Amino acid sequence: MRLRVRSTSPSAETATYTHTMLSPLFFELAAFILGLLFGSFLNVCISRLPEHRSIAKPRSHCPQCKNTIRWYDNIPLVSWVILRAKCRECGEKISWRYPLVELAVGFLFVECATQYAMDGFNRFYSPYLPHLDPTTSLINDIAVAILGFLLIGLLVMDWQTHILPDAFTIPGIVVGFLLVCTQAIFLPLGAEDIHLTPRRNLRLSSPGSFAAHGNVFLTGTERLVFGRLAAIVGAALILILVRALYKVIRHREGLGLGDVKLLAMIAAFLGFWPAVLSLFLGTVICGFYAAILLARRRADLATQLPLGTFLCIGGLVSALAGEPLIAWYRSLL
Numbered sequence: 001m002r003l004r005v006r007s008t009s010p011s012a013e014t015a016t017y018t019h020t021m022l023s024p025l026f027f028e029l030a031a032f033i034l035g036l037l038f039g040s041f042l043n044v045c046i047s048r049l050p051e052h053r054s055i056a057k058p059r060s061h062c063p064q065c066k067n068t069i070r071w072y073d074n075i076p077l078v079s080w081v082i083l084r085a086k087c088r089e090c091g092e093k094i095s096w097r098y099p100l101v102e103l104a105v106g107f108l109f110v111e112c113a114t115q116y117a118m119d120g121f122n123r124f125y126s127p128y129l130p131h132l133d134p135t136t137s138l139i140n141d142i143a144v145a146i147l148g149f150l151l152i153g154l155l156v157m158d159w160q161t162h163i164l165p166d167a168f169t170i171p172g173i174v175v176g177f178l179l180v181c182t183q184a185i186f187l188p189l190g191a192e193d194i195h196l197t198p199r200r201n202l203r204l205s206s207p208g209s210f211a212a213h214g215n216v217f218l219t220g221t222e223r224l225v226f227g228r229l230a231a232i233v234g235a236a237l238i239l240i241l242v243r244a245l246y247k248v249i250r251h252r253e254g255l256g257l258g259d260v261k262l263l264a265m266i267a268a269f270l271g272f273w274p275a276v277l278s279l280f281l282g283t284v285i286c287g288f289y290a291a292i293l294l295a296r297r298r299a300d301l302a303t304q305l306p307l308g309t310f311l312c313i314g315g316l317v318s319a320l321a322g323e324p325l326i327a328w329y330r331s332l333l
């Protein structure tokens with residue numbers, strides 16, 4: 001963000017205008033292109049991980065004629081359009097999934113970049129809001145970008161193969177938790193502490209002053225790290241409980257362990273309540289989908305549904321719009 005400088009020369013003024021208007025656009029365009037490249041890599045993961053194939057070797061090739069795809073036929077989005085969704089060698093159709101996944105990751109990265117820019121803009125006017133702190137804001141946006149990337153991949157993989165690979169969910173849990181630890185490292189001293197007797201702290205004191213010491217139950221760092229660990233375990237326990245109940249009532253497996261790890265991963269990145277929100281949204285959407293299938297007689301009560309796909313949709317909504325949704329719900333109470 002740049003302040004406009006009073007200038008006597010109209011061309012200098014226009015230049016400043018152009019600069020302030022163009023730079024966020026370039027920032028977002030860069031995020032979009034980066035998103036397309038990551039989306040292209042995600043497509044490789046989606047094709048290979050459920051079959052336990054390496055994502056590094058061999059190079060991308062057509063599944064029909066096995067010819068290696070040349071670099072100029074492997075440009076995200078562009079090549080698919082130029083080739084009109086067909087393999088250059090054998091004419092085999094290239095699925096809609098490829099450009100859609102690339103576009104989805106592209107828009108996800110644009111959204112994260114915009115959010116980061118917006119936080120910077122808002123910080124300009126209200127510098128003391130803790131969630132607008134530059135490090136917190138950056139870590140949050142990186143977390144949403146990584147989580148969104150993993151969720152888009154898992155969404156497609158569960159839909160197509162009913163498999164939620166550990167190669168995505170388990171590193172996801174670790175990365176989400178490490179990001180919270182990083183956030184905890186940069187937490188200002190005394191911020192987010194939990195006090196035993198909050199009333200005594202009404203006196204004015206700067207963060208980290210000795211006035212508050214001896215009264216702290218959990219420091220902000222402990223609260224963040226232990227709180228997030230509890231969130232991961234709690235979210236997993238909910239689904240483990242549902243899984244056990246289902247087994248007792250229906251005498252068969254109804255819920256995979258992949259779904260348990262997926263929800264734990266969402267909790268690792270976002271916390272407990274956003275994970276619960278994802279579970280709620282996922283279950284509701286899955287219920288609607290099941291009702292439509294039953295009404296059209298395309299399924300019966302024994303049909304397996306890709307719950308993971310719907311949990312991923314819930315997770316994406318939660319990551320991108322969870323805060324306003326939870327605030328709105330609280331305002332109803």
Ligand SMILES: [Zn+2]
Nearest residue numbers: 062065087090
């Ligand atoms: Zn081919």
